[in-house]
Amino acid sequence: MEEPPGNRWAAIAGDDHGARYAARFADLAASGADVHGEAHFCAALLAPGSRVLDAGCGTGRVAIRLAELGHECTGVDADASMLAQARSRAPAMTWIQADLVTADRLDLRPDFDMVVAAGNVIPLLAPTTEPAVVAALAALLRPGGLLVAGFGLDAAHLPLDDAPVTLADYDNWCADAGLALATRAATWDGAPYTGGGYAVSVHRRD
Template structure:
């Protein structure tokens, strides 16, 4: 594991699992659609393909994608979040691991889609972004997709300021053999605006 704590751990102390799950349970009870990310990814996929939920948290998205018929593996460094995921979906694969050292987990490559939602990229440990993108690209099949969602300003982040720009992120992706295919402003597919505060990006693996 990396020696430096990720920004999520600095914010929560690694004890946010139950509170995070309760937040989304309340949203669902109030009528909010909490499955936007899963619906977005499902629309990109053929039936019953392999999905890696990188930074899966409490498993909300991976569990929904499994309901939709996909074969999902979740990875997270926060044990409190994984405890909720394992309780809610004990038959799914949930792995404790550092995304910057994903190769330590012995994952079989050939995933059709890797997902990093919920501001996973901005909340990584400082300096690990390029390594995480390389690791995610490496487990994808040729043509496989990396789907990310990230805030670009303080309004869309649990941080006082952004930690990565889209230009930097796209550079990491290019260096990892990924090509930008689509970019949106929301998980509903609203058109991306350069002055917007959030970006949903779809990159594909184009090289070995």
């Protein structure tokens, strides 16, 4: 199998980014901040005991919280440093190291109720692989399943100098993969999207 090109995340992350990322959110939680907005947004869309794939799961924050809420969760990420944190926090859960462009070729049943890509996963993919990743994730959904993705649309909401993905781009990739837009929010709290630099999109598989 041809090796996928390096993603934008790998180009900006440091050597100990997994530990630093986990520590950042631990500090936020200790301060009383709600660090589970993504998981709670997703849980509101799910029936009890749903199957969820956390695509670009990082340290597992979203998947672990959804599992605590009663869902069956699997995490996939290309970053070994981030996955080490996830495995240390929830060793009994399934964590897979793989590039998302190969997601439809992993040993996963294609009947997930939801695939969630939080944390700017889409704009941090390797350039030119975005349509293939969206198609691979869509292929893992059951009919009626949801793809939920939140990401920045400008430099102020990204760890990049500019935004490589527009909403029009993303909606087109989803449409090509057999997904239709169900709803779009401005934040993980569910505020309506009326424009701006960040969006949470929910697409449904036909």
